[in-house]
Amino acid sequence: xxxxxxxxVLEGELVCGEQFLEKEVAxxxxxxxxxxxxxxxxxxxxxxxxxxxLQTIRTAEVADIECIVFVRNKKVLPPMIAIAQExxxxxxxxxxxxxxxxxxxxxxxxxxxx
Amino acid sequence: xxxKYEIEGxxxxxxxxxxxxxxxxxxxxxxxxxxIKKLVVALYEGEVNVVAHAxxxxxxxxIDPDRIFVTIEDxxxxxxxxxxxxxxxxxxxxxxxxxxxxxxxxxxxxxxKNADLLNIKSExxxxxxxxxxxxxx
Numbered sequence: 113x114x115x116x117x118x119x120x121v122l123e124g125e126l127v128c129g130e131q132f133l134e135k136e137v138a139x140x141x142x143x144x145x146x147x148x149x150x151x152x153x154x155x156x157x158x159x160x161x162x163x164x165x166l167q168t169i170r171t172a173e174v175a176d177i178e179c180i181v182f183v184r185n186k187k188v189l190p191p192m193i194a195i196a197q198e199x200x201x202x203x204x205x206x207x208x209x210x211x212x213x214x215x216x217x218x219x220x221x222x223x224x225x226x
Numbered sequence: 227x228x229x230k231y232e233i234e235g236x237x238x239x240x241x242x243x244x245x246x247x248x249x250x251x252x253x254x255x256x257x258x259x260x261x262i263k264k265l266v267v268a269l270y271e272g273e274v275n276v277v278a279h280a281x282x283x284x285x286x287x288x289i290d291p292d293r294i295f296v297t298i299e300d301x302x303x304x305x306x307x308x309x310x311x312x313x314x315x316x317x318x319x320x321x322x323x324x325x326x327x328x329x330x331x332x333x334x335x336x337x338x339k340n341a342d343l344l345n346i347k348s349e350x351x352x353x354x355x356x357x358x359x360x361x362x363x
Contacts, residue, residue, distance in 0.1 A: 146327035150267050151336055163327045167274075170242030171327070174249070174270045176263055191239070 122206040129202030140222040146171040233283040241277040245270040268340040272298040296358040304350040
């Protein structure tokens with residue numbers, strides 16, 4: 113699935129990374145626990161989270177995750193955007209709960225990591 | 227090639243800066259991406275541990291053609307029982323650390339998974355030294 117499609121499915125708000133919307137993502141992982149995210153070894157992964165702090169972005173950087181969806185109307189903070197842009201990430205905000213967002217993404221074809 | 231980074235205990239806004247800098251260097255050196263990811267995940271877990279538990283610390287990175295050797299040294303409370311700390315789910319992290327998305331007791335076991343060699347020494351009341359070796363050949 114292209115990130116563009118993911119944005120549509122979630123009726124999301126794009127925060128940064130407009131130039132990367134044509135990139136493909138295949139797998140989804142939803143967690144507010146960054147320790148769990150760090151145990152993954154999956155490429156083309158979208159992280160769905162409600163944790164809006166700098167460590168979310170650092171974790172994504174370390175784990176080579178290029179797209180993060182923030183659920184439950186959590187707002188991305190300016191210092192997070194700066195690091196995300198440096199590492200060519202797409203950040204998306206959406207109003208759905210984590211369950212709601214995951215259900216929509218799964219229906220649209222995004223696969224679970226396990 | 228040798229590099230040194232300082233870590234401030236308790237300062238979560240800077241947690242990950244050193245790991246990010248090391249990742250950048252390894253990319254420039256054309257280290258394979260899968261190897262970079264393993265090392266940097268282990269290093270970041272270690273860096274977060276220092277920020278979460280210690281007063282201050284230092285990361286030393288030594289790169290040669292055969293291996294990358296990282297030492298994470300901190301001054302802090304130390305680990306009374308390393309075997310217990312290595313168990314998944316065991317954690318002494320504060321609520322503040324948990325709110326940052328960590329502190330679930332998975333850090334050390336994930337470091338072990340991602341390092342070719344992991345060595346931990348600790349003295350209660352003084353601090354902890356973690357050595358990570360990643361083989362390049």
